[in-house]
Amino acid sequence: MKSRLETLVQAASRLETLLVMPHHNPDPDALASAAALCYVLNHQLKLAGQIAYGGIIGRAENKALVQYLNQPLTPVAELSSPPGQPVALVDTHPGAGNIMLPAGAAVILVIDHHLPLSGQLTAPFFDIRPDVGATATILVEYLEVAGIDPPGWLATALFYGIKTNTLGLGRNAGPADAAAYHFLQPKIDVEALANIEQARVPPQYFKCFDLALRNARIYNGLIFSDLGVMDYPDQAAEIADLLLRLERARWVVCVGGHQQALIVSVRTRSRQDNAERLAITLVHNLGAAGGHGTIAGGQIPLAGHNFNELTAQLVQRALQALNISPDTPADTLF
Numbered sequence: 001m002k003s004r005l006e007t008l009v010q011a012a013s014r015l016e017t018l019l020v021m022p023h024h025n026p027d028p029d030a031l032a033s034a035a036a037l038c039y040v041l042n043h044q045l046k047l048a049g050q051i052a053y054g055g056i057i058g059r060a061e062n063k064a065l066v067q068y069l070n071q072p073l074t075p076v077a078e079l080s081s082p083p084g085q086p087v088a089l090v091d092t093h094p095g096a097g098n099i100m101l102p103a104g105a106a107v108i109l110v111i112d113h114h115l116p117l118s119g120q121l122t123a124p125f126f127d128i129r130p131d132v133g134a135t136a137t138i139l140v141e142y143l144e145v146a147g148i149d150p151p152g153w154l155a156t157a158l159f160y161g162i163k164t165n166t167l168g169l170g171r172n173a174g175p176a177d178a179a180a181y182h183f184l185q186p187k188i189d190v191e192a193l194a195n196i197e198q199a200r201v202p203p204q205y206f207k208c209f210d211l212a213l214r215n216a217r218i219y220n221g222l223i224f225s226d227l228g229v230m231d232y233p234d235q236a237a238e239i240a241d242l243l244l245r246l247e248r249a250r251w252v253v254c255v256g257g258h259q260q261a262l263i264v265s266v267r268t269r270s271r272q273d274n275a276e277r278l279a280i281t282l283v284h285n286l287g288a289a290g291g292h293g294t295i296a297g298g299q300i301p302l303a304g305h306n307f308n309e310l311t312a313q314l315v316q317r318a319l320q321a322l323n324i325s326p327d328t329p330a331d332t333l334f
């Protein structure tokens with residue numbers, strides 16, 4: 001770990017600026033990891049990283065986290081990055097399908113826990129560990145080895161990142177995640193965390209739930225739900241997590257439109273199943289997907305597609321991939 005820190009510091013040592021980018025529509029793990037990387041580099045090199053993100057931060061908890069971080073986050077669209085702008089990617093990697101780099105950007109650092117699907121990474125520094133449940137876990141190791149005692153806000157954000165990504169260490173988590181979680185726990189701001197987790201939501205939030213539950217169709221162990229047009233892209237994942245609790249559920253696929261894309265979220269209950277593989281099969285030839293263990297997601301550009309036909313096609317693809325007869329009658333929730 002010490003040599004990894006040295007290599008990281010070395011790779012960033014001559015930079016004057018650094019754009020730190022989490023993936024599109026960043027989640028708490030991506031946001032906390034971006035903030036932590038800035039903190040480490042500022043501590044080690046006095047390098048002031050700028051965090052920039054694409055997509056939107058829509059989920060109420062994530063908005064509350066951003067407010068709590070009190071750290072400027074710039075939408076990519078508002079950037080004017082010079083050619084050759086050095087970029088660090090966190091919780092994603094080049095070619096992942098959930099990151100759009102500014103034109104001419106040069107990826108210098110990559111820290112992620114998603115396994116690259118194809119090709120070799122050529123960044124000067126990369127630390128990719130598919131065996132950990134959250135990128136925040138990796139950043140905690142850098143803080144520890146650098147001898148940094150994280151301030152309460154950073155500990156809280158990283159803790160929340162690990163907590164949400166692993167459902168409190170219960171999903172896709174390993175020993176490194178547990179160690180990071182317990183390292184952070186005494187340092188967190190308990191009240192702030194409770195406020196983030198219980199963030200207030202607008203009435204539309206429940207409207208989306210209502211639609212998702214009415215639209216849920218159950219085919220043996222697969223639940224498929226079409227959320228229609230969503231207020232923010234994370235809604236598909238949020239509802240997929242909820243539906244996965246249904247007694248009969250082994251797989252959940254939720255789809256919903258946001259801006260010009262169909263967002264696809266995939267969940268499975270079984271550690272033997274591979275959510276990423278199903279997500280990739282679903283979007284094959286249509287869009288991009290990625291994931292980690294039992295959770296995955298993807299998106300399909302809607303241009304040139306009829307929303308309902310596309311959704312029907314995804315149902316057929318899911319049934320075929322899961323060896324469920326296409327003639328299986330669909331049940332409803334109630």
Ligand SMILES: [Mn+2]
Nearest residue numbers: 027029030091
């Ligand atoms: Mn993430």
